[in-house]
Amino acid sequence: xxxxxxxxxxxxxxxxxxxxxxxxxxxxxxxxxxxxxxxxxxxxxxxxxxxxxxxxxxxxxxxxxxxxxxxxxxxxxxxxxxxxxxxxxxxxxxxxxxxxxxxxxxxxxxxxxxxxxxxxxxxxxxxxxxxxxxxxxxxxxxxxxxxxxxxxxxxxxxxxxxxxxxxxxxxxxxxxxxxxxxxxxxxxxxxxxxxxxxxxxxxxxxxxxxxxxxxxxxxxxxxxxxxxxxxxxxxxxxxxxxxxxxxxxxxxxx
Amino acid sequence: xxxxxxxxxxxxxxxxxxxxxxxxxxxxxxxxxxxxxxxxxxxxxxxxxxxxxxxxxxxxxxxxxxxxxxxxxxxxxxxxxxxxxxxxxxxxx
Amino acid sequence: xxxxxxxxxxxxxxxxxxxxxxxxxxxxxxxxxxxxxxxxxxxxxxxxxxxxxxxxxxxxxxxxxxxxxxxxxxxxxxxxxxxxxxxxxxxxxxxxxx
Numbered sequence: 001x002x003x004x005x006x007x008x009x010x011x012x013x014x015x016x017x018x019x020x021x022x023x024x025x026x027x028x029x030x031x032x033x034x035x036x037x038x039x040x041x042x043x044x045x046x047x048x049x050x051x052x053x054x055x056x057x058x059x060x061x062x063x064x065x066x067x068x069x070x071x072x073x074x075x076x077x078x079x080x081x082x083x084x085x086x087x088x089x090x091x092x093x094x095x096x097x098x099x100x101x102x103x104x105x106x107x108x109x110x111x112x113x114x115x116x117x118x119x120x121x122x123x124x125x126x127x128x129x130x131x132x133x134x135x136x137x138x139x140x141x142x143x144x145x146x147x148x149x150x151x152x153x154x155x156x157x158x159x160x161x162x163x164x165x166x167x168x169x170x171x172x173x174x175x176x177x178x179x180x181x182x183x184x185x186x187x188x189x190x191x192x193x194x195x196x197x198x199x200x201x202x203x204x205x206x207x208x209x210x211x212x213x214x215x216x217x218x219x220x221x222x223x224x225x226x227x228x229x230x231x232x233x234x235x236x237x238x239x240x241x242x243x244x245x246x247x248x249x250x251x252x253x254x
Numbered sequence: 255x256x257x258x259x260x261x262x263x264x265x266x267x268x269x270x271x272x273x274x275x276x277x278x279x280x281x282x283x284x285x286x287x288x289x290x291x292x293x294x295x296x297x298x299x300x301x302x303x304x305x306x307x308x309x310x311x312x313x314x315x316x317x318x319x320x321x322x323x324x325x326x327x328x329x330x331x332x333x334x335x336x337x338x339x340x341x342x343x344x345x346x347x
Numbered sequence: 348x349x350x351x352x353x354x355x356x357x358x359x360x361x362x363x364x365x366x367x368x369x370x371x372x373x374x375x376x377x378x379x380x381x382x383x384x385x386x387x388x389x390x391x392x393x394x395x396x397x398x399x400x401x402x403x404x405x406x407x408x409x410x411x412x413x414x415x416x417x418x419x420x421x422x423x424x425x426x427x428x429x430x431x432x433x434x435x436x437x438x439x440x441x442x443x444x445x
Contacts, residue, residue, distance in 0.1 A: 025360055064408045076420055080423045087427055132415075218326065218426035266354070269354060288378060299392070306351075308414075310411055318422050326426050326429055333436065334436070
């Protein structure tokens, strides 16, 4: 669409930007080098390791995520929720893919249980080894993506009303634990060392479910398609999955 | 060659490949190809982070950044390709 | 100072600049989003390089946790941006077919 002078101008601009950004990169590298040369300033790492025994977990990263900086993680779950609300507000999801053939369906029936077991393992092992709620949630979300690719329009998730509850579960449990601790005299999300392990585990389980549902729902990419066009109050206790033989839902093409 | 020199050579190979993958992903005009290269970039990044003793982050990057992010982008690339192929045909799943 | 720390951090800065350039220069939305993700990956890479303290000492867990949080936020932002782009494309297609 661009005429010849326009294209030339664009090329010049791109070159100019490249030069400017290269200069920026050189400047940043020099600053980084000087910062490293300045030697080791006191770091949070030593404090983090020193306090580890009282956190209820042995994996320092999990300790930072769910104990020292639990606010960060709570806000992050809120960001994830907000992003999904944004996606849902854009309208209904595109209709799903056609139902998979026997080979893919067979593979899915192997892989999805495997992903669920691995997700549970990662969640538990996150207390003392690499793993945790994010990794577990990502694996479960990936299972949802695979199920959607194999033809389930809702990625194996329940109907919209139930999905909402699952989505807010992470923020809800996190906030309730924090408020409960406040009521009992500790600060917001300041765990007493005796209870820390179980509180963190409860939060992590809720966060895993919320992250998994949010990621899978983001892949669906819109308000979840249901058997009926509009969800009703009857969906409150709806079945977890649409029947396998049901035809693709009549979502109107946009 | 001492061991530390070997390690630096190893680091160099890792980093040159990483930057090459990133440049290829950024410079590729074809959407699907760019996304594939981006997924490869994310997985390579996870490998490097595992070498830098960050296994937690490496796991998360491989699963979330490369895996789910890549799946989302692939879906978008597919939409873009279909829209470019037939701009005014009724969209079919 | 560790050579590895400098090498990896420098590569992170290079990724940051590369992504920023591509974000400014390339027009299609998908390419912009890939470029932004590479910019973010550069930032994460610098943080991980700072956290690395040699093979003998344990790494600093605080930047690791920050990066872990950042990865999830980045992917949720990517998802939202892609859906917005799809919606925009739909609207353009409708206009064109009218």
